Amino acid sequence: MPAPQLKLPTIQNWNCHSCAGCCRQHEIEITTEEKERIEKQRWDQDESIPTGQPVFVKIGLSPVSNRYRLAHQEDGSCIFLDEKGLCRIHAKFGEPAKPLACQVYPYAFHPAGNDIAVSLRFSCPSVVSNLGKRVDQQSTEIRKIVDQVLPKRRKTPPPPRLTAKESLGWPDTLKVVGSLSQLFQSSETRFLINLLRALAWVELIEQSRFETIRGERLDEFLSLISQAIVQEYPGDLELSRTPISRLGGIQFRLLAAQYARKDTYAEASRGLIRRLSLFRSALKFTLGKGNIPCLQDRFAAVPFSQLEESFGALPSESEKLFARYYRVKIQGLHFLGAAYYDIPFVEGFYHLALMFPAIMWIARWIAVSEGRSTLQVEDVNEAMAIADHHHGYSPVFGMPHFRSRVRNLSRSQDIKKLITWYGL
Ligand code: SF4
Structure with missing residues (x-):
C-alpha cells in the first residue's frame, strides 16, 4: 500500500504556546514500551520529583491489570509538569521521549480512504485562537507523528x-x-x-x-x-x-x-x-x-x-x-x-x-x-x-x-x- 497522503486543514494555524492546559486536563494512558522507556529515564533519582512519589498509576482495580497512566500532582496536573509550565521529560530528553499521546495532541488523525485527514482539538486554547504557523506548512513535523501512530501493516478501512x-x-x-x-x-x-x-x-x-x-x-x-x-x-x-x-x-x-x-x-x-x-x-x-x-x-x-x-x-x-x-x-x-x-x-x-x-x-x-x-x-x-x-x-x-x-x-x-x- 502506498504511503498515505496527509489532508491538512488549510485555514488553521497552530503551535504549542506552553500554557500547560492539556497537562492539567488529560489523563495519559501509556503503553508497556512507554512505561519501560520512562523507567529508564530514572525519575526516581531526579530531585524534581519528590522522593517516593510514583510517576505511574495503575488503571483499574484488577490485580492482573497491566494498564498504567502517568501520575498526577496534588493540583491535578501531570507529574512531569514543572513550575514553569513545561514538561520535564521534554526538557531533559527531547520531545520523542514523551508518551505518544502527548506528542499527538492537539492533532487527531482519521482515515480518509488510503489517506489521512488531519483534524485538531479545540480544547487547546492555541487552536481556538489560531496561534502559530499554518498547519498545512507543518507537514514534515506532522508526518513524523503520523508515522508513529499508524500500524505498520495498514489496510484501508471501510x-x-x-x-x-x-x-x-x-x-x-x-x-x-x-x-x-x-x-x-x-x-x-x-x-x-x-x-x-x-x-x-x-x-x-x-x-x-x-x-x-x-x-x-x-x-x-x-x-x-x-x-x-x-x-x-x-x-x-x-x-x-x-x-x-x-x-x-x-x-x-x-x-x-x-x-x-x-x-x-x-x-x-x-x-x-x-x-x-x-x-x-x-x-x-x-x-x-x-x-x-x-x-x-x-x-x-x-x-x-x-x-x-x-x-x-x-x-x-x-x-x-x-x-x-x-x-x-x-x-x-x-x-x-x-x-x-x-x-x-x-x-x-x-x-x-x-x-x-x-x-x-x-x-x-x-x-x-x-x-x-x-x-x-x-x-x-x-x-x-x-x-x-x-x-x-x-x-x-x-x-x-x-x-x-x-x-x-x-x-x-x-x-x-x-x-x-x-x-x-
Ligand atoms: S493546551 Fe495547547 S498550547 Fe497549551 S500546552 Fe497543551 S498543546 Fe500547548
Missing part, C-alpha cells in the same frame, strides 16, 4: 456509512464531505445562515436514496441540493428566535450539561457518592428550574432562565471562529465513522451541528457568571475549549441514550430552533 442504511465508496463519501465543507466557506454570509444551510442540506441527504446516485450523478446531485439550499436560505435572510419544544429543551439541557463538565468519563464513573451527585444534577437539568448545578468551579450558580434571554448577535470574531471550527472538523472527518463512535455521516453532522448551541449555552453561562448579559469573544473561546474537550472523546456521546437524544432533537426540528435561540 468508509463511514452515509446514513444508518446506506454507504457509498470512499471517493463518493469524500465528495459528500467536501460539499458539506464548502457550505461554510462563504465569509460573506453570516455563520448562522451557513450552519442552517448545512443542516437543511444534510436533511436532504437523509431523505434521498443513493442506489443509483454515484460518481458523476452524485456530483450533479450535490450541486443541485446546494443551489436549492442557498435559495431556501438567502444570505440576507432575517433570522428570529423560535422557542424550542419542552421535550427538546430537556434533551438539550442534558446534552449541554455533558459538554460543560470538566471531568473525564473515567472520573465520572468513580464512586457511589460521585454517581449520586451526578444523578441529582441530571434531575435538575431535566427540570430546568432554579439555579444551574455548578458542574465545575468556573461557573457560578445562576438561574437556568438567565441563559434563555437574547444575548444579541455573535461577535464577528466568534463568527470567524465557528466557521473555522466547522471547516476543520468536517475536512478532518472529525464527526463520523472511526473518529466519532462509528456514527454515520448524517447522524454525526447532527451531533456536530449541536455543538454550536451547546458552546453558546456554555458561553452564556460564563458571561452570566461574571455578571454580564452580553457575550465577549473570550466567553465563546473558553466555552469552545470546554465543550470540544469531550467531542469524540467522552464515551458517553456514543452511547445509545445520547444518540437517541440527538435523533429526537433532529426529528422534532429542534436543532434548527436551538441554533437561532442561542445564536441571537
Whole structure:
C-alpha cells in the first residue's frame, strides 16, 4: 500500500504556546514500551520529583491489570509538569521521549480512504485562537507523528456509512464531505445562515436514496441540493428566535450539561457518592428550574432562565471562529465513522451541528457568571475549549441514550430552533 497522503486543514494555524492546559486536563494512558522507556529515564533519582512519589498509576482495580497512566500532582496536573509550565521529560530528553499521546495532541488523525485527514482539538486554547504557523506548512513535523501512530501493516478501512442504511465508496463519501465543507466557506454570509444551510442540506441527504446516485450523478446531485439550499436560505435572510419544544429543551439541557463538565468519563464513573451527585444534577437539568448545578468551579450558580434571554448577535470574531471550527472538523472527518463512535455521516453532522448551541449555552453561562448579559469573544473561546474537550472523546456521546437524544432533537426540528435561540 502506498504511503498515505496527509489532508491538512488549510485555514488553521497552530503551535504549542506552553500554557500547560492539556497537562492539567488529560489523563495519559501509556503503553508497556512507554512505561519501560520512562523507567529508564530514572525519575526516581531526579530531585524534581519528590522522593517516593510514583510517576505511574495503575488503571483499574484488577490485580492482573497491566494498564498504567502517568501520575498526577496534588493540583491535578501531570507529574512531569514543572513550575514553569513545561514538561520535564521534554526538557531533559527531547520531545520523542514523551508518551505518544502527548506528542499527538492537539492533532487527531482519521482515515480518509488510503489517506489521512488531519483534524485538531479545540480544547487547546492555541487552536481556538489560531496561534502559530499554518498547519498545512507543518507537514514534515506532522508526518513524523503520523508515522508513529499508524500500524505498520495498514489496510484501508471501510468508509463511514452515509446514513444508518446506506454507504457509498470512499471517493463518493469524500465528495459528500467536501460539499458539506464548502457550505461554510462563504465569509460573506453570516455563520448562522451557513450552519442552517448545512443542516437543511444534510436533511436532504437523509431523505434521498443513493442506489443509483454515484460518481458523476452524485456530483450533479450535490450541486443541485446546494443551489436549492442557498435559495431556501438567502444570505440576507432575517433570522428570529423560535422557542424550542419542552421535550427538546430537556434533551438539550442534558446534552449541554455533558459538554460543560470538566471531568473525564473515567472520573465520572468513580464512586457511589460521585454517581449520586451526578444523578441529582441530571434531575435538575431535566427540570430546568432554579439555579444551574455548578458542574465545575468556573461557573457560578445562576438561574437556568438567565441563559434563555437574547444575548444579541455573535461577535464577528466568534463568527470567524465557528466557521473555522466547522471547516476543520468536517475536512478532518472529525464527526463520523472511526473518529466519532462509528456514527454515520448524517447522524454525526447532527451531533456536530449541536455543538454550536451547546458552546453558546456554555458561553452564556460564563458571561452570566461574571455578571454580564452580553457575550465577549473570550466567553465563546473558553466555552469552545470546554465543550470540544469531550467531542469524540467522552464515551458517553456514543452511547445509545445520547444518540437517541440527538435523533429526537433532529426529528422534532429542534436543532434548527436551538441554533437561532442561542445564536441571537
Ligand atoms: S493546551 Fe495547547 S498550547 Fe497549551 S500546552 Fe497543551 S498543546 Fe500547548
